Amino acid sequence: MGKLPYNISWAIYSSSINDINVLNRSPIFNNIYDGSAPEFSFQVRGTPYKYGYYLVDGIYPEYVVFVKSFSVPHGSRQKKFKRAQERVRKDVERAFGALKKRWFILKKPVAYSGEEKLQEIMYTCFILHNMIIGDEGRAICAFNKEETIPKTHPIEIGGEEYLNRRVEIRCTTTFHNLRNDLVEHIYEVQNINLNLDPLDDPEDEFSENDFM
Template sequence: MTSNILILEAVASQDIWIWHALFGSPGSINDINVLNHSPIFNNIYDGSAPDSSFQVRGTPYKYGYYLIDGIYLEYVLFVKSFSAPHGSRRKKFKRAQERARKDVERAFGDMKKRWFILKKPAAYLGEEKLQEIMYTCIILHNMIIEDEGRAICAFNEEETIRETQPIEIGGEKYINRRVEIRCTETFHNIRNDLVEHIYGVQNINLNLDPPDDPEDEFSENDFI
């Protein structure tokens, strides 16, 4: 889509369900500035996020993580690839990480093929209207994924979400959690453990092209 709007941030899972998206105006805004303005970590900072702890090679980690590219900072919540990996372990991890990271591109490729409005120039529309169009398409996209039974996490109307007590913003716990998220040592520990874990996985698809759908591709120029 050629317009005055830019997709700044999006999170998708393996089932191409879009969990989070943030839109805004293009310009000098880069990925790091977008992250600083994003609310994606707010529920982690204030303690209201659900438990996402996990273990890798026997080592427990408190938070889940996002697969990102190299421009992002070394946060505990991020796992990025190696720019110039040495050794078979890191090379295999790089391929696996990049293969999994294409889920966002697959999700937007699927949306572009489904809705014609996302393929054509829309410079005559204002930013607010473009945001409404994109959010509407994302909601419909997720509804279709769920209706077709492809969603990893199916919606359960009977499920009750456990209430949490958010901590005070700016308080000691809040600040400590922000510092904890920015621990580069933990960032490297998680990645190193994942490198060893992935190396030991025999049946893993390292093909970077989506199967059976060569057109399922997203170019960020289409949304600038």
């Protein structure tokens, strides 16, 4: 999954604005459109996907960079996916709750701060938080100071490739293909136990509505 520091900071400080308005006003996809985003390609069940994704709730549009749950899941596959997706989303929300609890500056409205200042605040809080848990021996991954992010080559804004990427991000077919691949992948992960229905669930297979 990619980074969205500005969008995160904006959402934290703009609690009176709903998620869609925050998304529409956010530059979250700009670095994807202009080609400056890091490489996030991956495969699910042998199918390649070009962009990373965010876990979101039902209000968000069906973009290839969003993975939404099912409002009314059918069968044990979709039910397992729904519970797994929502459980991870709650973990992310708790993570930001922990940041706000640790750093008082994140609780205060910052109506007059610009984009760069919000980025600096969020990055500083992230880094200090990671340093603290690392010092306490609770870090979940090792830091590799030798690791470098590959350089990217931004393209012309408004050019053909730029517009093609905007179309790709909004491809609902890819959105559904990715979600269905993730449903099957998660269903096959045996160590995820979410109190599912019996394996012989009569609605265990995909229907045409799953792809709509």
